[in-house]
Amino acid sequence: MRDNLTYPDRRSGQTTTGHMAKDFGPAASIERLRLRAELLRAVREFFHARGFLEVETPLLSADTVVDRHLEPFAVDVPLGPGKPPRRMWLQTSPEFCMKRLLAAGSGAIFQVTRAFRQDEFGPLHNPEFTIVEWYQPGDDLFQAMQLTSELCQAILGGAPAAAISYAEAFRQYVGIDPHRASVAELARRAAELGVPAPESLSAEDRDGWLDLLLSCCVSPQLGIERPVLLYHYPASQAALAKIRHDDPAVAERFELYVSGIELANGYQELCDAEQLRQRMAAVNAQRRAEGKPPLPEDSRLLEAMQAGLPETAGVALGFDRLVMLATGAHTLAEVIAFPFDRA
Amino acid sequence: MASYNTSEFRKGLKVQIDGDPYLMIECNFVKPGKGQALYKCKLRNLLRGTVIDRTYKSGDSIEAAEIEEIQAQFLYRQGDNFVFMCNETFEQYELSKQQVDEAWKYLKEGMVCSMILFNNQPISVTPPNHVVLRVEYCEPGARGNTATNVTKPVTVETGAQFECPVFVEIGDLIRIDTRTGEYIERIKE
Structure with missing residues (x-):
């Protein structure tokens, strides 16, 4: 990846190719970093203009999102000689703390901050990345999708986003009903479509098979002509979204795709503390079964939800990917001054 | 493992x-x-x-995969098999004509090649970039013609054929680039 990049040479002002460049130099060109700063300002203005309050929450927290596929970085904070350190976590997203603000009556809030996820490094991933996250109390899923489309248009221009349900997208691109097909049917479709499945993907892991088909057959097709909002994910992939009241197979969750790239993820948020507790326990059971360390289930978010989280929609957007798409770059390294391998 | x-x-x-x-x-x-x-x-x-x-x-x-690169010299050819010896361990390795691939054209006794071993089994061999081979047979060329752009097929001691300039004669030593199979020059003895 690095070999394809160009770096400006400080002394000569010439651009040299990656392997010739000095390791101290930025991966992104100064010109791209200038565009990045302009986009950052535009995103902030978008939310200020709509009455959102900009907030800041800790990167290092006692709580962390409990997710099957998110690995937080643990930080052991020393408490002095002879005492066991206190385990804290770098945030995989600012979700918990922002919801605590909502429970305290903040009203609409947004922030631009850093998020950290272990083992996520590639052309479209950097273990430390910039996230834009916002909450609009009172909004439902479709209102959140509408606002996301407006932000996308404000930054990238072009047409408003189209919307397609997860079920319809799977019918169209995979030829299968994702909510009712058995694992055997999903596996057979993958084989018929020439998708090489990991040998370790088990016959019990229905979501694993759906993710494989989504990654290989569906998402590359989304957002080519115009941005696409993929909505109503399977309830088993609800994460922190509400389950739809009239269809228990479906979660009030969407994602935004542009040029086949996943750009944002939004929920009509789960407000029920007891349901959250059950989901966290289920996720930790899955994590243990997969040999991953369980994550703490008790959190201040649970306390906040018991006290009362207002009905709200929330969305998180990958800012680095947005800059990449806005500036015609093809890898995150082209828009991040110092990506993970030269951090 | x-x-x-x-x-x-x-x-x-x-x-x-x-x-x-x-x-x-x-x-x-x-x-x-x-x-x-x-x-x-x-x-x-x-x-x-x-x-x-x-x-x-x-x-x-x-x-x-346990993959190792060693220096091995070519000892002899036995039918369609080629026998090499590691210069450090003196261990001998036998490669089929298929494994040797194009390298057979250049193999002379004593030539040191680099060999790739997988789990201590040879999988490929690469001769030096330039090798010198003796011409065994070719049609006689026009005397005095030193042009290099007119070529003729020349058979060398390994049995391989190369395109060489017409002034090359039987008994000459020629240098060949093993990566391209192209004639480079004639060597004066």
């Missing part, structure tokens, strides 16, 4: 699948934000040259 897990995956990794050595020629990390991380890989079979697509999920691992 050593193995690589997905977080170590990268281009150039040498791994072993179903007993065969493979080179990872492409590794693409894809992950739905809240979903399963996948590593979409292309791997080239180092014995057969075929390319396969494999997908791994995070936490998977592949056995590492």
